[in-house]
Amino acid sequence: MSDKFDxxxxxxxxxxxxxxxxxxxxxxxxxxxxAGRDYKPLEETPMxxxxxxxxxxxxxxxxxxxxxxxxxxxxxxxxxxPYTSEDGVxxxxxxxxxxxxxxxxxxxxxxxxxxxDFKGKSRDGYGVNWPLSYDDLESWYTKTEKIVxxxxxxxxxxxxxxxPTGVLQPPPKPxxxxxxxxxxxxxxxxxxxxxxxxxLTRDLDDRKACFYATPCIRGCSIGAAFQTTTxxxxxxxxxxxxxxxxxxxxxxxxxxxxxxxxxxxxxDGKTGERxxxxxxYIVLAASACETARILLMSKHKKHPNGxxxxxxxxxxxxxxxxxxxxSGQYPMLENRPRYNxxxxxxxxxxxxxxxxxxxxKGELDFPRGYHIEMSGGWVTAPDVGLGWLPELNGGGYxxxxxxxxxxxxxxxxxxxxxxxxxxxxxCYCALDPEVKDKNGLPVLKFFWKxxxxxxxxxxxxxxxxxxxxxxxxxxALSEEKPPExxxxxxxxxxxxxxxxxxxxxxxxxxxxxxxxxxxxxxxxIADGGVFASNPHKNPTLTxxxxxxxxxxxxxxxxxxxxxx
Amino acid sequence: xxxVETKITRRDTLKWMAIATPLIMIGACYxxxxxxxxxxSEIPEKYxxxxxxxxxxxxxxTHEGYGKDPDLILPKTxxxxxxxxxxxxxxxxxxxxxVPADDKGPAASEVGVQHFMNEWVSAPYPSQSEDRxxxxxxxxxxxxxxxxxxxxxxxxxxxxxxxxxxxxxxDGFDKAPSVAVRQMKPxxxxxxxxxxxxxxxxxxxxxxEDIAYIGNEAIAGDYPGPSDEAxxxxxxxxxxxxxxxx
Ligand SMILES: Cc1cc2nc3c(=O)[nH]c(=O)nc-3n(C[C@H](O)[C@H](O)[C@H](O)COP(=O)(O)OP(=O)(O)OC[C@H]3O[C@@H](n4cnc5c(N)ncnc54)[C@H](O)[C@@H]3O)c2cc1C
Ligand code: SF4
Numbered sequence: 088m089s090d091k092f093d094x095x096x097x098x099x100x101x102x103x104x105x106x107x108x109x110x111x112x113x114x115x116x117x118x119x120x121x122a123g124r125d126y127k128p129l130e131e132t133p134m135x136x137x138x139x140x141x142x143x144x145x146x147x148x149x150x151x152x153x154x155x156x157x158x159x160x161x162x163x164x165x166x167x168x169p170y171t172s173e174d175g176v177x178x179x180x181x182x183x184x185x186x187x188x189x190x191x192x193x194x195x196x197x198x199x200x201x202x203x204d205f206k207g208k209s210r211d212g213y214g215v216n217w218p219l220s221y222d223d224l225e226s227w228y229t230k231t232e233k234i235v236x237x238x239x240x241x242x243x244x245x246x247x248x249x250x251p252t253g254v255l256q257p258p259p260k261p262x263x264x265x266x267x268x269x270x271x272x273x274x275x276x277x278x279x280x281x282x283x284x285x286x287l288t289r290d291l292d293d294r295k296a297c298f299y300a301t302p303c304i305r306g307c308s309i310g311a312a313f314q315t316t317t318x319x320x321x322x323x324x325x326x327x328x329x330x331x332x333x334x335x336x337x338x339x340x341x342x343x344x345x346x347x348x349x350x351x352x353x354x355d356g357k358t359g360e361r362x363x364x365x366x367x368y369i370v371l372a373a374s375a376c377e378t379a380r381i382l383l384m385s386k387h388k389k390h391p392n393g394x395x396x397x398x399x400x401x402x403x404x405x406x407x408x409x410x411x412x413x414s415g416q417y418p419m420l421e422n423r424p425r426y427n428x429x430x431x432x433x434x435x436x437x438x439x440x441x442x443x444x445x446x447x448k449g450e451l452d453f454p455r456g457y458h459i460e461m462s463g464g465w466v467t468a469p470d471v472g473l474g475w476l477p478e479l480n481g482g483g484y485x486x487x488x489x490x491x492x493x494x495x496x497x498x499x500x501x502x503x504x505x506x507x508x509x510x511x512x513x514c515y516c517a518l519d520p521e522v523k524d525k526n527g528l529p530v531l532k533f534f535w536k537x538x539x540x541x542x543x544x545x546x547x548x549x550x551x552x553x554x555x556x557x558x559x560x561x562x563a564l565s566e567e568k569p570p571e572x573x574x575x576x577x578x579x580x581x582x583x584x585x586x587x588x589x590x591x592x593x594x595x596x597x598x599x600x601x602x603x604x605x606x607x608x609x610x611x612i613a614d615g616g617v618f619a620s621n622p623h624k625n626p627t628l629t630x631x632x633x634x635x636x637x638x639x640x641x642x643x644x645x646x647x648x649x650x651x
Numbered sequence: 652x653x654x655v656e657t658k659i660t661r662r663d664t665l666k667w668m669a670i671a672t673p674l675i676m677i678g679a680c681y682x683x684x685x686x687x688x689x690x691x692s693e694i695p696e697k698y699x700x701x702x703x704x705x706x707x708x709x710x711x712x713t714h715e716g717y718g719k720d721p722d723l724i725l726p727k728t729x730x731x732x733x734x735x736x737x738x739x740x741x742x743x744x745x746x747x748x749x750v751p752a753d754d755k756g757p758a759a760s761e762v763g764v765q766h767f768m769n770e771w772v773s774a775p776y777p778s779q780s781e782d783r784x785x786x787x788x789x790x791x792x793x794x795x796x797x798x799x800x801x802x803x804x805x806x807x808x809x810x811x812x813x814x815x816x817x818x819x820x821x822d823g824f825d826k827a828p829s830v831a832v833r834q835m836k837p838x839x840x841x842x843x844x845x846x847x848x849x850x851x852x853x854x855x856x857x858x859x860e861d862i863a864y865i866g867n868e869a870i871a872g873d874y875p876g877p878s879d880e881a882x883x884x885x886x887x888x889x890x891x892x893x894x895x896x897x
Contacts, residue, residue, distance in 0.1 A: 124720075133723040135867060137856070142717055142728040144767065144854040148776040150716045160720045260876030263885050270894040279897075288873065298869035305723070419888035426878040429866035468864055469853040474846030482825030484749045484817055484845060489861070492849060493755075496862050560892050 090330060092118040092366040093645050095351055097337040097381065099123075100188025101627045102613035103372030104315025104323075105231075105634040106641075110370075111323035113642035118364060120335040120353050122373070123160060123184030126191065128316050132158065132308040134301040137468070144471040152181075154470075158192045158306040160185040167525030171532040178533035179578035180376060186333055187316035188374065189581070190627070192304045194433055195285040195312055196460065197237050197628040199228050201246030203443070204622035211446070211454040213509050213540075217619040218591050218600035221248065227632040229254055235313045235631065236291045238431075239283030245443050246456075256288045258435060259299070262428050264420055264464040264500050265436040271558040272438060277551065282437040282460070285313035285628070294318065302467055303432045312431075335362075338528050339385045340369060340610065346389025348607045354526050367648075368609045368641060372634070375616035376405070376516050379586035380531050382597075382604075383518050395587065395604035400597050403515045404585040405533075406621035409457065409506035409541045410575035413552030416479060417561040420464065420498035428465035428497070437461065438551075440623065453544040457506030457623045459552065465497040499564065502555070504548030507623040510585055511538050514577070535577040545570035582626050587616035602637040611641055693831040698823050702799050704836040705791045709784055712775045733773040733787070737804070741790040742768055744806035746848040748817055756861040759852050767851035768844075782843060789840030796837075817841070 094110055096103045099121040110117050133156050138145040141155040148155075152162035161184045172178045183189045202221035207214050229251055238256040241249035258281035261269065265279075272279035286303070287296045287310070294310030294317060303312040310317040323329040334356035341350040341363060350365030371378040379402045385394035393401055440456030477483065477491035513536035518529040549567070556563050565573075590596025593605035602617050604610040613634040615626050714730040721727070734742065743760045746768070750759035759765070772783040793816070797805040801812050808816075820841035827833040852858045877885070886896040 131723060133726075136724070136726070137867075138854040139856065141726045142721075143771060143774060143776075143779070144851065148716060148774075148778070150719050150721070150776075155717075155721070155726065156723055158723070162719070166719055257873075259874035263877040263881050266877070266882075266897055267885060267889065269897045270889050273897055274894055297874075298871070299874045300867055300869045419885070419892075423884050424878060424880040425863045425865055426881045427865045427868070427870070427875070428877075430874050465864060465866065468866055469859060469862055471847075471850035471854055473853055474849035477845070477849070478825075482842075482845070483821055485751055486753045488845065488849065489750060489753055489755070492853060493862055496853075496864075558892070558894070 092116045094368040094370055095120060095364060095366045096370040096372060097351065098188060098372035098374065098614065099186050099315060099320060100372065100374060101190050101315065101630045102634045104187065104190065104319040105631045106370050106372060106613045106638040107323040107329055108319040109635055109638035110642050111326040111328040113646065115328060115642050115645050117329045118366065119329060119331045120337050121186050121333045122336040123186060123333065125333040126185040126187055126316055128191065128306045128308050128314065132306040134305060134308055138470055146471045153304055156305045158304065159183045169522060169524060170530050171519050171522050173532065173534045176533060176535045177576045178535055179576050181581045187314050187320065190314040191306050191316060193627060195303060196433065196625045197283045197285040198624040199248050200622050200624050200629055201248050203246045204620065204624065207455065207620050213454050214620050215590060215595065218589055224632055224636065227636040231628060231632040231635055235285050236287040236294065237283050237285050238288045240281045242280050244278060244439060247439055259288060259430050261436050262430055262464060265461065267417065267419065267559060268461060268555060269436060271555045274558060275554060277438055278441050279436055279438050282434050284431065284433050286431050286433065287311040297431050299430050337373065337381055340381065340394050342387045342389065342394065346387060348394065348610050368645065370611045370613050372613040374614050375583050375586045376531055378612055378614055378616045379516060382587065384528060390606065395597050395606045395610065397606050398594055398597060400588060402517050402586050404510040404588050405514045405516055405583060406508045406510055406585045407578050408580035408582040408621065408623060409508050409544055410580040411504045411545045411548050411573045413502045413504065413549060414499060414564040415556035415561040416499045416564055417559055419560065421494050430466065432466060434460050434462055451547065453540045453547065455507035455509065457504050457544055457548055460503045460505060461500055463500035469496060502552045504545065504552065505580065505623050506541065506544045506548065508621055509538065509540050511536065516586060537574060541574065542570040545574045549573060582621065584615035584618035584621050584626055587612050588619050589617045590619060601640050602633065611637055613637065693829045695828060697819065698832050698835060701819065701837055702792065702795045705788050705795060707788055707791055709787050712773065712780065714775050716775050728770055730773050730775055732769045734769045738787065738790045739765055739769065740806040741793045741804065744813065745793060745844060748813060749845050749848045750852050756857050759848050762852060762855045762857045764848050764851040768847060771847060785840050785843055792837055792840065
């Protein structure tokens with residue numbers, strides 16, 4: 088490539104998209120290399136397509152894990168790019184190979200972390216503190232929320248920070264079943280409040296407010312549901328400072344003799360050609376595990392364990408979110424008056440963590456919090472999986488089961504516990520010594536073991552969920568079992584973070600508080616790899632706030648160097 | 652060591668369906684054991700009398716799926732359909748008994764559920780392949796059982812006799828006198844066909860109308876939330892368990 092670039096960014100998802108936006112807007116020349124294909128939400132989003140039009144009525148298959156219309160290209164498996172897990176470990180790694188990465192189909196739940204979340208170790212002795220505090224990030228959260236567009240309310244709850252007045256867009260009204268759950272929560276002294284979602288309820292720039300009609304997992308061609316491909320990336324392109332190259336898989340950071348990073352090597356996915364490009368700064372945002380893999384593959388005489396890995400922390404401290412499912416069937420939701428319950432397709436209400444006081448008093452056998460998300464009712468059109476419903480009522484066949492479907496459809500609600508996992512030595516990824524991908528590159532191998540903290544937390548989530556179901560006269564749809572059997576598979580909540588964590592010293596971490604590699608100051612990491620802990624609050628808003636903050640610093644540095 | 656390639660088991664898919672789309676909450680999974688009907692003391696005479704599960708060749712499906720990056724706007728089903736006229740006949744007769752016409756809508760075959768079934772059992776994916784191994788012999792079994800009882804294929808059997816067969820299957824599956832009965836292939840076939848035909852039916856425009864689903868219509872302005880009627884209904888039901896509408 089003949090152009091001169093100030094920065095190369097690998098990856099165009101949440102972290103990379105935000106970095107490109109900030110840098111390009113600041114007048115920095117950016118080359119973005121994205122492994123997946125170019126993706127055009129305006130042309131490719133099947134917003135109003137019906138299940139009937141899709142193969143298998145849209146049911147999920149190994150090609151399309153969350154159903155035919157899911158916008159993800161990739162999913163639990165990516166063609167030609169396997170990964171491995173240690174025996175007995177069933178790690179799930181969801182990858183999207185497309186412009187915009189997983190922001191095209193994420194669920195868009197976007198809470199801020201709170202002050203406690205950055206200083207967990209000081210509070211309870213577990214894990215490590217972040218080298219940043221909530222105060223350091225507060226203004227960046229606000230700026231991020233303004234650009235992304237987040238709806239929700241300020242409830243002033245402990246460790247659930249408010250946004251400044253006027254930043255959040257108004258949330259949609261609660262649905263009937265959400266009010267039902269809230270009624271039980273009110274009685275059980277559990278909070279249930281509007282959730283923060285990266286979904287517009289008011290127009291923002293040229294993006295339109297949600298029209299409450301289509302599954303957001305398909306993507307949103309009107310731009311209401313945030314994805315970098317309808318917002319940050321087009322805006323960055325408009326500056327003329329962003330050059331975008333899709334189908335380009337970065338696999339190595341090139342270093343000069345002294346070990347200084349000077350560029351990257353990448354593979355052109357269309358031709359298979361191996362290419363290289365140089366720039367004074369490199370931003371890695373290929374998603375936490377993939378970024379760790381690139382660093383581990385970047386071996387050099389000065390970086391024998393891989394670039395940035397003098398601490399041996401690359402790939403370590405891998406965390407996902409603790410998950411468990413609690414579904415219930417509620418007689419009071421049977422045969423109820425129909426109305427449009429679709430809404431913004433995501434939960435309008437959720438249960439935030441409320442047990443801080445109990446934890447402080449030592450009354451709970453797990454140190455960190457969780458929240459509960461919910462869905463069900465008539466949020467989505469009937470799908471091919473509803474045929475089990477008559478089994479709630481003795482089965483049978485004929486007119487009777489048609490009546491059953493009318494009665495029960497919309498009467499089941501799923502609750503998902505989502506908890507904070509603590510980092511532990513048994514959870515990490517490393518290069519597999521044998522298995523290679525289609526390009527001959529070593530693949531990642533995953534290692535995993537839950538600790539008692541996560542299992543105890545799952546037991547508590549189940550207890551909470553079952554208490555709610557019971558209070559409402561509902562029926563739990565799964566049996567009570569030990570938490571080992573009810574915890575979701577590692578990785579499956581798709582919040583993998585921590586593999587290149589930030590810290591206070593080069594010995595205990597991979598990057599500093601600005602996301603720069605201790606071992607290579609001109610390499611910045613802008614994805615969830617940098618998380619020092621994984622609060623139960625979904626990670627992506629924080630990935631973007633950090634990316635924005637650190638990219639702004641980087642832009643200043645680059646422009647300062649130009650002036651000199 | 653486990654290598655994750657494109658092979659995902661049916662269990663994984665189900666697990667994820669349960670996580671991702673709560674509406675697809677799957678109750679019990681059918682796990683038929685032997686190909687042979689267990690003739691044991693656990694199985695009452697009534698079920699032991701059913702004809703033997705046919706040992707027929709199930710066509711190998713070598714066709715590719717739609718791939719990781721199909722056209723989402725104009726979807727196409729790339730695999731060839733497997734069911735022959737005989738099998739489709741039996742299928743139509745069965746799904747119309749499972750999902751007959753009533754005052755709210757037509758019978759399953761009138762909205763083409765048999766074509767959905769055909770597409771389903773012909774698909775190259777693991778979950779559908781498992782279903783194929785149950786459904787293709789199952790359709791044959793229906794004809795075998797019908798011939799035993801009335802000397803004609805299932806579709807030509809008088810309705811009372813068709814219903815007699817279905818009652819046996821439904822009793823064996825739903826009232827499950829024992830696990831062994833429920834796990835018999837014909838019962839599993841019945842349970843599977845019921846789930847699939849309802850799934851196929853209620854995903855059609857007719858089915859959605861029948862179920863009175865409201866949605867997929869763009870709303871200008873704010874989301875209106877539940878209707879007054881819906882709130883009143885909820886409030887009354889909450890009151891019955893001593894709770895207040897928030
Ligand atoms: C179904 C689903 C629901 C989710 N729901 C939520 C939610 O509600 N809230 C929340 O906070 N998070 C949610 N997430 C997680 C969220 O999507 C991720 O946290 C977020 O996208 C991570 O951003 P990222 O930039 O690190 O990675 P990604 O968005 O995955 O982007 C990484 C990009 O890098 C590219 N890439 C990979 N390797 C290379 C390489 N070697 N060279 C060049 N490019 C490369 C990829 O193709 C991809 O485009 C969800 C995810 C999924 C799949
Ligand atoms: S529900 Fe709203 S935000 Fe979601 S895809 Fe539809 S219009 Fe977009």
